[in-house]
Amino acid sequence: MPIHKLTPVDGEAYDPSKKPPPFGHPLKYHFALDDDYVNLNHGSYGSLPRPVIFAATELAYKIERNPDLFHRIEYFEGLNKSRASIAKLIGAETDEVVLVPNATHALNTVLRNFEWREGDLIIAATTTYGAVANTALYLSDRSEQPRPTVLAVDYTFPLTHAQILERFTARLREAKQAHASTSFTDVPPLSPGHSEEGRGKGNKIVAVIDSITANPGALMPWKEMVRVAREEGVWTAIDAAHSIGQEAKPDINLSEAQPDFWLSNCHKWLYAKRGCAVLYVPKRNQYIIRSSIPTSHDYVRPEKAKVNGTDFVLQHEWTGTADETPYITVSDALAFREWLGGEKAINDYCHQLALDGSKKLAEVLGTRVLDESGELTLNMPNVQLPLPVEKTPGEVYTPAQLRKINAALRDGLLKEWKTYGAHYFHAGAWWTRCSAQVYNEVSDFEYLGKAFNALCKEIKETILAEGSA
């Protein structure tokens, strides 16, 4: 059946030669969110612009017209174009960049490719994303050797960048001291003491570092942490899920920062279709990634890999039948962002709104922002909720109450008030993490404040009134 040519309507189209609508509510026209839904949680799942949805739908039909032609021939051009654009954005070479379904998948590709030995260490953090922390735990949970040991750096916010760096450095040194009998000689290529002959010999330490943590939403001094790790001979896997499309000042610039592995979700802040993430592995480290996940037709066996390398890019070109439209339409997402003014213009607006909006929200709630200095905030401010604060765990809240409060906030915000901002419990207090996007304005934060006030009052009268510490 020849598809009638899909024609874009309303916000699905835009004229790149004309000026875009101003930032703020006028831009809602180009997004698919319900008109009456006040979305202050762009950071969780992303929201793609209507022109990108349209491009993806159009592409889906095109693929269906002749799946063999697409999968065997046409796919690769679109994929490589996306990879090249993303590489440019993050200051990497195209052949250091592949696309995978999401950041968790990318992180799993890295951690599961290391050949773990008894004595190896993985250093995560108390604020590491749930599934990522679980991946490390899973590896260490192997019921018999070999398996790494998992340690965590404790971050209790608010913290300054200097404090974060201090804690991180101290933890690395502490870990090495606590395992003084282990020879951590398997160091990354750029670290002192690295040699080709020594490669893969002895034990290693791998640090999983957020560039921007999720709860709270906090910009970490990840480039400095990478530098410290490099000096200490520690491998760095940067979970930068929130970075691409948000971190623009300064630029991500991976060829300068030189992490060992870096990954980010394109469907969060870069306006790509769900699920699309980028995995960056510099050429010096590609030998570690022996296999894509899942393993593909292009897997290279070790004897060949020693001579020709692991063919990192080719292995990730196609890992089984999937929906490839998110990868190909990255180009459409980037074009739309260019039209809006580009990375700096978008993030200037969002950043300013994050500061103004959170200030307003804190006023409405009668509380405070987590990040008083502004050092930790890009587009995701954190504001305290008007609920009791406990100084020691269990002083005010039972575990059941914590769960009930999260459920009550979630349901109340989504069903009753038609708004959302992520909510979480940290260091004895309740917080909301908002995401400022180009379609938001300060009034959205005011509305969210109104909703939280009502819901928190209800919670104090119901959930907190019944239980006791």
Next chain:
Amino acid sequence: MTIPKLVPSQFETYDPTEPPPPFGHELKKYVPLDEDYVNLNPGSWGTVPLPVLFAATRLGYEIERNPDKIYRQAFLPLIYKARESVAKLICAQTDEVVFAPNATHALNTVLRAFEWREGDLLIGATTLYGAVANTIRYLADRSEHPRPEAHLVEYTFPLTHLQILDIFRAKLRAVKELYADRQFTDVPPLSPGYSEDPADKKNKIVAVFDSITAQPGWLMPWQEMVAVCREEGVWSVVDAAHSIGQEPDINVGEAKPDFWVSDCHKWLYAKRGCAALYVPKRNQYIIKSSIPTSHNYVPRGCLKERGKCTHFVMQHAWTGTPDHTSYATVPDALAFREWLGGEKAINGYCHQLALSGGKRLAEILGTRLMDQTGKHTLNMPNIQLPLPVESIRGELYEPDMIPEINVYLRDKLLDEWKTYVVHYFHAGAWWCRCSPQVFNELSDFEYLGAALIVVCREIKERFVFRSA
């Protein structure tokens, strides 16, 4: 921006109370393929009917209206319904079925979940799908202990079911003899000698085999192979990528494979990419983690884990932000198939066309069917191509020629003739594997035959063969 309510165009919807069009070209209108593209290869990527694609697009928009609302509240029930519908089709319990993006991913979930020990054996086959064979190699290629050793069962088709079983059983016994000093006491729960005590479990043997091979497309006696594994104390991992929606009356509850995976986007009309991973409850403890690991992973020492529950279903409910509209719209695919007449009617038509079409194609090409008896063909006949046959490897074909001829066939068929079929080199000869669907007719095979005659003649003229 409120989305205008998506309105389906004529063939993106159908009236389930009205009779469907008859099988054949009349059904092409419900399918997004180019009018002039003669697709005899739905077996590779599947073809999603317009109503299912529409349902998925519409669900996509629903999600965009409020991603938090859908993902945090409405989503799991949709996936549950989809899992339930697949479980019913294969006679499994709902909580034994989860989704994965594709069969390769599902197989990786299984094979990478095993805690491999030095001395373990992984038995594949020469006809396993490339990526699956590579997964086995990857696991065996670990640069130091512990890692399994890989062995391959060799199949050169055509083979009868009895011959296949003999070869398979003989291989299992041969490797056990080869490693007579090892104790293969880590046997699956239903095998003789099974013990719950971990101290009793030394080494294991895991066999990966197809229910329907890809090249050639050949129905294997997989249920009997599962039984052989059970008798021999070998874990059975069935790559049934081509089964669901093509193989009638799949009953995993009865056949009892240890693990079974199938692509819903091949023959079941689901949107790409959607596969079903079946793990019976007795084996779920082996799948400690989904891939990638999820928020619902149960760490060691955790209360739930002591109950031997790895939360198999919950771990696979969310493995990072994806596009799960393909999973959620499986019920739409099944409803469309019901409307067409149901599994039996669909496969009755496709099977008959596979036989008559394959026969016709062989006549036109002046060659033969690989499966002379018809017993090994469901919907995928294999027909020899009119190209030189060698009786010893390398007799006529230089190694480079094989991939070059494959590229030539691919480009000519797709670009010049606007048709396609899988083509491959097996046992010295060239073959094509057709996979007719409900929108194909005999004339499609005739068209393909005309194309192949010309292209094969071109190949004979352009390529320089070694002298016999």
